[in-house]
Amino acid sequence: MDQQQDVIKDIKKTEYAIEIDHLKKSFDGGKDFVLKGIDLKIPKGSITMVIGFSGTGKSVLMKHILGLMKPTAGEVRVLGKSLSKMTKSELHKFRINLGVMFQYSALFDSFTALGNASFPLLEHRREMSLEEAEKIAGEKLIQSGLDSKHFHKLPSEMSGGMRKRVGLARALALDPQILLYDEPTTGLDPILTEMVDNLIYDTHHSRKGSTSVVISHDLHAAFRIGDHVVMLHEGKVLKQGKPEDFLNSDDPLINKFVSTGVRREE
Amino acid sequence: MASTSAIESIDSFFSAFIKKKLIGPIEAAGKFFIFAQKAIASIFAKPFRGSEIIQHLEFVGNQSIGIILLTGAFTGLALSFQIWIGFSLLGASDLVGPTVALAITREIGPVLTGLVIAARAGGAMAAQLGTMRVSEQIDALEVMGVEPIQYLVGPRVLAAVLATPLLCALFDFIAMAASYMLSVHFLGLDEGVYWERIQLWVDPSYVYEGLIKTAIFGLFFGLFCTFRGFTASGGARGVGEATNRGVVVSMVMVIVLDYFVSNFIRFYYLIT
Ligand SMILES: Nc1ncnc2c1ncn2[C@@H]1O[C@H](COP(=O)(O)OP(=O)(O)OP(=O)(O)O)[C@@H](O)[C@H]1O
Ligand SMILES: [Mg+2]
Numbered sequence: 001m002d003q004q005q006d007v008i009k010d011i012k013k014t015e016y017a018i019e020i021d022h023l024k025k026s027f028d029g030g031k032d033f034v035l036k037g038i039d040l041k042i043p044k045g046s047i048t049m050v051i052g053f054s055g056t057g058k059s060v061l062m063k064h065i066l067g068l069m070k071p072t073a074g075e076v077r078v079l080g081k082s083l084s085k086m087t088k089s090e091l092h093k094f095r096i097n098l099g100v101m102f103q104y105s106a107l108f109d110s111f112t113a114l115g116n117a118s119f120p121l122l123e124h125r126r127e128m129s130l131e132e133a134e135k136i137a138g139e140k141l142i143q144s145g146l147d148s149k150h151f152h153k154l155p156s157e158m159s160g161g162m163r164k165r166v167g168l169a170r171a172l173a174l175d176p177q178i179l180l181y182d183e184p185t186t187g188l189d190p191i192l193t194e195m196v197d198n199l200i201y202d203t204h205h206s207r208k209g210s211t212s213v214v215i216s217h218d219l220h221a222a223f224r225i226g227d228h229v230v231m232l233h234e235g236k237v238l239k240q241g242k243p244e245d246f247l248n249s250d251d252p253l254i255n256k257f258v259s260t261g262v263r264r265e266e
Numbered sequence: 267m268a269s270t271s272a273i274e275s276i277d278s279f280f281s282a283f284i285k286k287k288l289i290g291p292i293e294a295a296g297k298f299f300i301f302a303q304k305a306i307a308s309i310f311a312k313p314f315r316g317s318e319i320i321q322h323l324e325f326v327g328n329q330s331i332g333i334i335l336l337t338g339a340f341t342g343l344a345l346s347f348q349i350w351i352g353f354s355l356l357g358a359s360d361l362v363g364p365t366v367a368l369a370i371t372r373e374i375g376p377v378l379t380g381l382v383i384a385a386r387a388g389g390a391m392a393a394q395l396g397t398m399r400v401s402e403q404i405d406a407l408e409v410m411g412v413e414p415i416q417y418l419v420g421p422r423v424l425a426a427v428l429a430t431p432l433l434c435a436l437f438d439f440i441a442m443a444a445s446y447m448l449s450v451h452f453l454g455l456d457e458g459v460y461w462e463r464i465q466l467w468v469d470p471s472y473v474y475e476g477l478i479k480t481a482i483f484g485l486f487f488g489l490f491c492t493f494r495g496f497t498a499s500g501g502a503r504g505v506g507e508a509t510n511r512g513v514v515v516s517m518v519m520v521i522v523l524d525y526f527v528s529n530f531i532r533f534y535y536l537i538t
């Protein structure tokens with residue numbers, strides 16, 4: 001409870017949901033850096049698109065925001081709180097402020113759609129009965145666009161689009177202030193891509209004051225739904241700003257990304 | 267210049283060699299011990315995972331009963347028959363009962379139970395956790411503020427420690443029952459002598475010794491297989507590798523641990 005109040009106090013203090021200072025990350029003890037000093041501020045209440053070629057460290061950046069990885073140097077502050085100053089159990093509690101939709105949904109494969117969506121509630125609201133949790137989870141599933149006839153299906157019995165919806169419902173279960181999406185549309189067909197983009201957009205705008213961060217290869221989506229775009233390149237922020245700024249840029253790399261807008265394989 | 271670079275290359279060769287052959291395994295062992303310590307501590311940490319524990323007890327225990335009955339019965343039969351052939355040549359067929367009983371309770375029961383359950387349940391544990399790791403389910407747990415070791419590993423390890431000795435007791439019982447059936451009803455040994463000799467030669471502490479050993483086997487394969495799964499990487503191939511390594515090492519360690527734990531228990535009885 002205190003934690004919650006602290007967070008609310010801090011939120012008033014800062015207009016940024018996520019602040020990253022000089023973040024560096026090396027996996028081999030400092031020989032080679034994946035992130036080479038990232039400075040980034042993600043405004044509250046916006047949809048921020050993080051784009052960049054494959055392998056530039058977008059997922060690594062996201063894992064730092066979630067506190068799943070420790071920075072080699074630099075600092076990450078989420079909702080005004082420095083992650084590196086938290087103990088492990090504080091971090092675990094703090095994470096109820098974050099919801100994540102993983103690239104491949106990462107649904108628990110032994111649970112049904114309803115089981116997946118109610119899992120965070122049953123873990124964090126231990127006083128809640130199973131019926132209550134499932135009622136709320138059901139609402140989130142409907143909100144994410146899953147028909148109630150699919151509630152009792154296992155992930156292995158769902159289509160890719162259904163899994164995304166369940167993944168979103170699970171991320172929404174605890175009403176987090178920040179929602180992160182790791183490549184929500186990579187590998188989907190154009191129709192499904194548009195559906196997921198709309199889902200992100202609608203979800204964001206139906207939850208007042210929430211912040212969404214979308215990691216993507218898809219520049220069209222960035223233009224369609226993004227308020228703020230950050231482009232990473234080789235572990236650095238190449239450019240950040242409004243979507244229009246990217247169209248009018250004369251940086252050759254940005255132009256290349258804009259003109260292809262697709263994944264470049266190494 | 268040339269000589270320094272030669273020295274440098276020899277130097278780098280040796281440092282690479284040492285790194286690979288010496289530091290690598292030590293580092294891996296260190297990681298395993300840290301994991302094991304966390305896993306054991308997590309069993310006693312809050313929240314208590316009652317339903318998880320019961321679910322894994324059901325998997326490790328109940329679902330292994332069939333395979334234990336089968337292996338136990340045939341082990342009892344085969345052992346009795348072989349020993350009867352040998353002993354009856356010497357006119358010592360009275361001793362078939364106690365010899366089989368000693369072998370089963372002290373060595374064969376615990377070791378075979380350990381091997382069978384390590385392969386069956388340990389393999390499943392490594393594969394499940396490996397799949398959860400590579401499909402980001404473990405990251406998802408952590409992001410939801412759930413301690414994955416406490417949720418996934420603790421209940422599995424506890425289930426392995428509790429269920430393996432119970433299965434060993436079942437193995438002992440069914441093997442002896444099979445031995446009795448064969449010896450008395452088919453090989454024509456005297457029923458009274460069969461049981462009397464067993465009572466004379468076999469101490470209940472031998473059975474307990476087997477149960478302690480299997481609890482230790484359960485602890486080892488539970489920890490090691492979950493460790494392998496938990497640290498798997500590299501897609502489906504990584505899961506296969508984790509399962510393979512988990513099962514092979516666990517099975518070898520059942521046999522190695524059996525020797526050391528037996529000696530340790532004997533030593534314990536000696537000094538007390
Ligand atoms: N756990 C890890 N250990 C070592 N290296 C890693 C680890 N995670 C990521 N890397 C490396 O960091 C680099 C960036 O990886 P990352 O997954 O962040 O790329 P990405 O921008 O998300 O690419 P994609 O768009 O293909 O998902 C890669 O070169 C990768 O090999
Ligand atoms: Mg990625």
